[in-house]
Amino acid sequence: MMSEHTIHSNQIHEQGRQVLGDSRLQEAYRSSTLRLFTHRQAAVSEVPGFEQLRERARELKREIMDHLDFYLAQFAENVERRGGVVHWAESAEEARTVVTGIAARAGASEVVKAKTMVSEEIELNPALERAGIRPFETDLGEFIVQLSGERPAHIVAPAMHLTRHDVSDLFVRSMHSEPTEVPEQLTAIARRTLREKFARAGLGLSGANFAVAETGTVVLIENEGNIRFLTTAPRVHVALVGIEKLIPRLADLAVFLRLLGRSATGQKLTVYTSLLTGPRRPGEDGPEEMHVVLLDNGRIATLADEKMREMLYCIRCGACLNGCPVFRKIGGHAYGWVYSGPIGALVTPQLMGLQNARELPFASSLCGLCRDVCPVKINIPDLLLYLRGEVQERAPGPSPRGALLGERTLMRLWAWAMKRPRVYSFGSRLARWGQRLLARHGWIARVPMYPASGWTDGRDLPALAPKSFRERWKEIEKP
Numbered sequence: 276m277m278s279e280h281t282i283h284s285n286q287i288h289e290q291g292r293q294v295l296g297d298s299r300l301q302e303a304y305r306s307s308t309l310r311l312f313t314h315r316q317a318a319v320s321e322v323p324g325f326e327q328l329r330e331r332a333r334e335l336k337r338e339i340m341d342h343l344d345f346y347l348a349q350f351a352e353n354v355e356r357r358g359g360v361v362h363w364a365e366s367a368e369e370a371r372t373v374v375t376g377i378a379a380r381a382g383a384s385e386v387v388k389a390k391t392m393v394s395e396e397i398e399l400n401p402a403l404e405r406a407g408i409r410p411f412e413t414d415l416g417e418f419i420v421q422l423s424g425e426r427p428a429h430i431v432a433p434a435m436h437l438t439r440h441d442v443s444d445l446f447v448r449s450m451h452s453e454p455t456e457v458p459e460q461l462t463a464i465a466r467r468t469l470r471e472k473f474a475r476a477g478l479g480l481s482g483a484n485f486a487v488a489e490t491g492t493v494v495l496i497e498n499e500g501n502i503r504f505l506t507t508a509p510r511v512h513v514a515l516v517g518i519e520k521l522i523p524r525l526a527d528l529a530v531f532l533r534l535l536g537r538s539a540t541g542q543k544l545t546v547y548t549s550l551l552t553g554p555r556r557p558g559e560d561g562p563e564e565m566h567v568v569l570l571d572n573g574r575i576a577t578l579a580d581e582k583m584r585e586m587l588y589c590i591r592c593g594a595c596l597n598g599c600p601v602f603r604k605i606g607g608h609a610y611g612w613v614y615s616g617p618i619g620a621l622v623t624p625q626l627m628g629l630q631n632a633r634e635l636p637f638a639s640s641l642c643g644l645c646r647d648v649c650p651v652k653i654n655i656p657d658l659l660l661y662l663r664g665e666v667q668e669r670a671p672g673p674s675p676r677g678a679l680l681g682e683r684t685l686m687r688l689w690a691w692a693m694k695r696p697r698v699y700s701f702g703s704r705l706a707r708w709g710q711r712l713l714a715r716h717g718w719i720a721r722v723p724m725y726p727a728s729g730w731t732d733g734r735d736l737p738a739l740a741p742k743s744f745r746e747r748w749k750e751i752e753k754p
């Protein structure tokens with residue numbers, strides 16, 4: 276599963292701290308997440324029965340995951356019946372080999388790309404470049420992060436971390452354009468650069484928002500029109516599809532479309548919705564060849580985990596990122612890989628290995644907002660808690676604070692004392708006596724020793740009550 280690219284998910288604390296000290300980044304994340312979140316709130320409040328819609332979407336995803344083998348076979352059969360070619364890729368490496376192979380056979384030296392997180396996940400661009408093929412991102416946000424040499428900062432808004440001023444500077448540096456902070460002018464500069472690429476490229480590459488098993492249709496939604504361009508102008512179209520993107524029937528698409536646009540950007544529907552079923556037929560526009568690459572890369576293993584399989588319901592709307600108090604402060608890059616925010620804290624350990632991302636499940640306040648806004652009702656806090664347990668069991672690491680006593684030992688000691696009332700009572704009396712040096716007005720501002728020192732680094736610790744419950748109970752019981 277692990278590809279050769281870097282993952283820094285275990286440095287989330289250090290990376291997050293750097294972002295907290297950068298007022299420009301703080302403002303960029305604050306304003307963008309707030310805008311998207313507010314738009315979502317307004318959009319969902321207009322839909323009567325939004326809760327039932329979420330429930331229905333969840334049921335449909337459960338149906339797919341319970342019978343994924345059947346629906347995958349049905350989807351593949353229908354793609355091929357309509358003239359498409361299906362490729363199965365078990366790993367990121369296999370997917371890269373398949374795509375570079377298709378591009379080489381098509382004689383394509385340039386590839387125009389839609390925004391696809393799966394392509395980021397498998398590190399496709401470096402692989403294409405190694406094969407002598409130039410990839411061009413055509414989604415505006417992706418185009419910007421490709422120029423700046425960064426990863427997307429958000430699954431829906433890749434350039435969320437950059438201000439208009441940053442983008443203007445970037446365009447001046449890389450395309451020698453006139454400086455401007457007017458969004459329409461910045462868009463026009465990008466469009467001029469990209470237009471010729473669409474016309475020249477031999478291959479267009481997209482992801483898929485949904486893949487309809489009943490018809491073999493790849494569904495793509497967007498606002499800019501670039502996907503429509505790149506799935507029709509080049510001679511070959513390749514759709515990279517994570518196997519969790521399946522939905523059972525075309526009629527079910529209506530449920531997901533009503534949820535996705537509203538949850539992602541607060542739109543009733545995105546500007547363009549493309550339904551692509553096979554390559555062009557006589558008398559039609561479109562590519563001569565259509566290839567669908569179905570990617571596993573750890574998804575089947577997640578499916579086999581009864582608890583974690585719910586994670587595969589995700590439709591990548593980004594709502595949980597926009598609402599998350601942690602994401603809003605530390606942004607996407609601090610998560611150290613492609614997927615960020617609450618869903619990233621689940622996906623990254625699953626796809627990249629628990630050991631490589633063991634800090635991520637702890638990067639949450641467990642406030643539950645992610646669960647409340649999720650259009651498919653994924654119980655993210657519950658899964659994060661489960662993963663925390665898995666980390667302790669299967670991938671324990673050194674404490675980020677360099678603890679003298681391991682947390683595990685401390686917990687064992689705690690459990691031992693809890694089962695012995697006299698020991699517990701003595702311990703709590705000792706702690707109450709000891710805290711006199713530290714407590715002021717019921718709060719402790721700083722504890723010098725781990726693990727409480729980690730807590731007081733960021734907030735105050737409530738002092739122990741002057742009397743224990745048992746002592747107070749005895750007093751109450753007295754006549």
Ligand code: SF4
Pocket residue numbers: 538588589590591592593594595596618645648649650651652653
């Ligand atoms: S977990 Fe839910 S809210 Fe978060 S991106 Fe996925 S579908 Fe959207």
